[in-house]
Amino acid sequence: MSKKVLVFGFLFSFIFTATSLQAAPAIAKSPDDISVLRHTGQAFADISEKASPAVVFVSTKKKVQFPQSYYQDPFGMFDDEFFERFFGRPFPRRQQPQQRQQPQQQKPRERDYGQGSGFIISDDGYILTNNHVVAGADRVLVKLSGSEQQIEAKVVGTDQDTDIAVIKIEKKNLPVLKLGDSDKLRVGEWVIAIGNPFGLSHTVTAGIVSAKGRGLGLNKFEDFIQTDAAINRGNSGGPLLNIDGEVVGINSAILGAQGYIGIGFAIPINMAKQIYDQLIKKGKVTRGFIGITGENLSAETAKMLDANGVEGILVNQVIKESPAEKAGLKHGDIILKLNGQTADDWTQFRNKVAAMAPGDKIELTILREGKQMTVNIELADRESGEKLAGNANVQEKLGITVEDIEDESAVRITQVEQGSLADDAGLAEGMVIREVNRRPVKNTEQFWRLVGESADGVLLYVEYQGYARYITVPFE
Numbered sequence: 371m372s373k374k375v376l377v378f379g380f381l382f383s384f385i386f387t388a389t390s391l392q393a394a395p396a397i398a399k400s401p402d403d404i405s406v407l408r409h410t411g412q413a414f415a416d417i418s419e420k421a422s423p424a425v426v427f428v429s430t431k432k433k434v435q436f437p438q439s440y441y442q443d444p445f446g447m448f449d450d451e452f453f454e455r456f457f458g459r460p461f462p463r464r465q466q467p468q469q470r471q472q473p474q475q476q477k478p479r480e481r482d483y484g485q486g487s488g489f490i491i492s493d494d495g496y497i498l499t500n501n502h503v504v505a506g507a508d509r510v511l512v513k514l515s516g517s518e519q520q521i522e523a524k525v526v527g528t529d530q531d532t533d534i535a536v537i538k539i540e541k542k543n544l545p546v547l548k549l550g551d552s553d554k555l556r557v558g559e560w561v562i563a564i565g566n567p568f569g570l571s572h573t574v575t576a577g578i579v580s581a582k583g584r585g586l587g588l589n590k591f592e593d594f595i596q597t598d599a600a601i602n603r604g605n606s607g608g609p610l611l612n613i614d615g616e617v618v619g620i621n622s623a624i625l626g627a628q629g630y631i632g633i634g635f636a637i638p639i640n641m642a643k644q645i646y647d648q649l650i651k652k653g654k655v656t657r658g659f660i661g662i663t664g665e666n667l668s669a670e671t672a673k674m675l676d677a678n679g680v681e682g683i684l685v686n687q688v689i690k691e692s693p694a695e696k697a698g699l700k701h702g703d704i705i706l707k708l709n710g711q712t713a714d715d716w717t718q719f720r721n722k723v724a725a726m727a728p729g730d731k732i733e734l735t736i737l738r739e740g741k742q743m744t745v746n747i748e749l750a751d752r753e754s755g756e757k758l759a760g761n762a763n764v765q766e767k768l769g770i771t772v773e774d775i776e777d778e779s780a781v782r783i784t785q786v787e788q789g790s791l792a793d794d795a796g797l798a799e800g801m802v803i804r805e806v807n808r809r810p811v812k813n814t815e816q817f818w819r820l821v822g823e824s825a826d827g828v829l830l831y832v833e834y835q836g837y838a839r840y841i842t843v844p845f846e
Contacts, residue, residue: 417562417615418574423515423545424490425564425608427571428499428523428537430507433478483507487565487608488537489547489617495539496650498642499607500622501528504535512539515572527649531590531657533622534637534645535607547609550616552638555579555595563599563621563634565608575600583718584635587789588623591721594635595619601634610636644725658726659755660747661692663818664716665771667704668784674776675702676740681714682706686771687818692755697747700738701815702774707735724752767845768792768821768828772803772814779812780804780833795843798834805831 486503490496497512504510504525511520526536555561562576577599584594597610601621610619619636626633648655667677667684675684683705688695705713709732713719726732728751735744769790772781783801786793803811806820807829821828827844 413613414562414574414576417611417613418564420615421489421547421562421564421609421611422572422574424547425515425572426488426490426497427485427513427566427569428488428497428503428607429485429511429513429520430483430504431480431509431511432483432506433508434481435478480509485566485569485604486606487604487621488512489564489607489609490544491546491549491617491646493542493544493546495541495544496526496646497523497537497539498620498646499535499537500620500637501530501533501535503607504528504537505530510537512537513571514544527653527655529645529649529655531655532592532637532641532645533589534620534642534649536646536649547611548616549639549643550612550614550618552595552618552640555582555612555618555638557581560613561595561597561599561618562611562613563597563601563605563608563636564611565601565605565621567600567602567604569604573605580633583715585717586623586635587787591641591724593638593641593717593721594623595638597634597636598632599634600630601636602629605634641721641725656728657724657752658728658730658732658749659693659752660723660732660749661689661694661755662699663687663689664705664719665785666714666716671773671784672704674773675704677704677737680704680706680737681712682737683713683716683719684773686814688815689755693747693750697745699734699736699745699747701813702738704737705734706737706742707733709733710735723749728752768843770797772817774813775802779810781811781814781817791843791845795841797830797832797841797843801832801834803830803832804838805829 484503484507486499488497488499488503491498505528510523510525512523513520521539521541523537523539526538528535557579559579560576561579562574564572564574567573577597579595580598581596584596585592586594595610595618599610601624605621608621609617610621612618617639619639620642621634621636623635624633625631645655663686664683665686667680667682671684672678672680685699685701685703685705687701688699705719707713708719708722723732726749728749730749732747732749733744734747735742769787770783770792771785773784775782780802783797783799783803786797786799803817805811806817807824809820811817811820824845827842830841830843832839832841
């Protein structure tokens with residue numbers, strides 16, 4: 371190869387590289403961009419520095435009994451049949467003593483039971499965490515930031531229905547976290563999670579609010595904040611903070627058995643505040659009870675009810691002798707407002723009613739046969755109300771919603787909850803149910819009454835896409 375060719379190749383490469391660099395977008399950020407990034411990073415660092423001292427490591431212990439001694443044949447898995455098949459003779463066992471002393475039980479011994487996170491909300495030692503972090507434990511221990519000392523904590527109260535627990539340590543002048551307002555949280559807003567994933571103390575992760583108002587079917591009352599901030603096992607009970615360093619949620623659940631996949635969930639702090647107040651005052655939670663089952667009003671159902679374009683909550687069932695029945699509420703009514711505020715989400719409606727106290731009075735604005743009216747209801751206690759209802763809450767157990775069919779004695783399934791008993795049994799949206807336990811069904815009210823009378827399960831006679839068959843749904 372001549373020198374001229376080499377020189378030409380070198381010049382061509384140089385010119386091509388220079389041109390490419392000139393045409394390529396600048397990698398370096400402008401001073402303003404760098405300043406924004408630096409301030410964002412400093413904000414996260416400041417929040418972490420201020421909040422971490424109030425985040426605690428929670429571990430639990432449980433007492434178990436171990437036998438003092440026991441005899442186990444190490445060859446017990448190899449029976450005579452096995453040896454005869456492969457060796458042509460029974461296993462040559464040594465003759466054991468005719469009498470052996472039975473194993474004696476020692477006193478119960480403690481073992482590690484679980485671990486999670488929590489955060490201090492009062493300088494005299496009250497701590498918020500998850501119910502599932504402390505449930506079933508005999509002892510709860512707390513480790514403060516920067517300390518290896520374990521402090522025994524008292525369980526003040528727990529609420530399984532929301533997965534919230536309050537524990538307390540006997541210590542004064544503790545750092546605390548300020549509680550924010552989760553109702554003001556916006557999708558897309560920055561949030562920071564602090565906790566102890568896999569026992570790694572005081573781990574800080576950041577992300578955004580991915581969604582609000584999520585329901586997972588884990589708890590009876592849910593309104594989860596979804597976030598992509600990394601949450602793993604051990605983060606449960608730790609705080610989810612906004613950019614101002616205020617607690618807006620309690621990290622509680624993840625989607626995915628293997629760990630973080632970008633979808634985590636936190637209990638809104640506004641829900642936790644209500645539970646906390648009741649637990650420290652009474653040690654338990656009481657909830658308001660109205661006595662209805664309902665669902666979000668779909669556009670199709672609204673049209674059939676001559677309420678085209680209306681958004682609200684459809685009353686499916688009114689429980690006998692409940693506050694709702696006494697106030698005159700009827701199935702087929704459409705709830706438009708609760709105490710003057712729009713009501714178009716059944717889950718939110720249930721949560722708001724449950725957050726009120728027995729004896730509180732609520733005002734419902736409803737639509738009945740095209741006419742708008744007001745109904746005033748005094749709430750009962752949910753615990754006694756559920757006993758009154760018996761199996762009336764079977765709608766939640768069954769996992770379906772149904773609607774009346776115009777000019778026809780039957781009900782149509784409008785929704786099937788994924789993973790519910792109905793879903794497992796093969797029920798699907800659009801199926802028409804004509805019988806419950808071989809008894810004809812006229813409307814939704816009768817359907818839920820018949821289902822509620824069933825203790826072990828229901829036999830449904832359904833029609834779907836031109837075929838009819840029986841489907842059994844066991845209550846397990």
